[in-house]
Amino acid sequence: MKFTPGTEIVELADGMYARLHENLTNAGIIIGDEGVMIIDSLRMPSFARDLKDDVKLITDKPIKYVLDTHAHWDHSWGNEEFPDATIIGHKNCYLEMTDPDWNSEWRSKIMSSNDPWSSEANLVNITPPNLTFDTSMSIYIGGRELEILHLGKAHTSGDIFIHVPSEKLVFTGDVIQKERVPYLGDSYPHDWLDTDDRVSELPINRFVSGHGDIGNHDDLMEARAFIHNLVGETINTIQDGKGKEEAQNQVIESMTSRFSNWVGFDTMDEKFGDVYTKLTAS
């Protein structure tokens, strides 16, 4: 079968797949008796069309549900390609995706980035979820329960986890990633600590995240440790009255031996400012 170049379709369980896209955004594909659920519609309509083509190679059933793990453009700006599907997201994901300032900031950032999808960003009809929830909901697909959970703010205000108890598996969006530094610019550092504590209690042994490789429970605990180290150390430096530059040097140095091999750690100095500013303000 000829899937989109750069993607790898991994069968997680019967009728359940991770579609990993090298250096870009991953998706999930779950096939039920009558229809399909996809997790994340990807960054642009053209990427969503590629995903739909890949789904067609696996099944001829229609895509009935789209889940937005969070509001970030690279996960949700393909939503418009699914006009017949129910698009599910957290209510805060809806609020972020209908916030004109959020949308215009992201659109201009992407359009000026000179990426292959920059010009397409101008044409995207940003389409928020049409079914939202507050704390949790369950959907039964192909005889399996999918528990859709909001465990608190973290990477954004509306992150959700898709927990599949029968497979000891969870889709984590960008909150938990295997050996990758997540984007911190829209994050809620304080809340992220508690959210990570809650997700670490799920009885799972595998996770699929929005970027990078599939992880196991140890990888999940390392992702939790990353946030606890980063936020905990930053709070310490603020309490000691340290300015941003001194704090940055101290925090990054304290994390280097454990996390320097992570994707994106080399630009921690650029990412640190967001965390320091948010924690100083709170």
Ligand SMILES: [Zn+2]
């Ligand atoms: Zn994200």
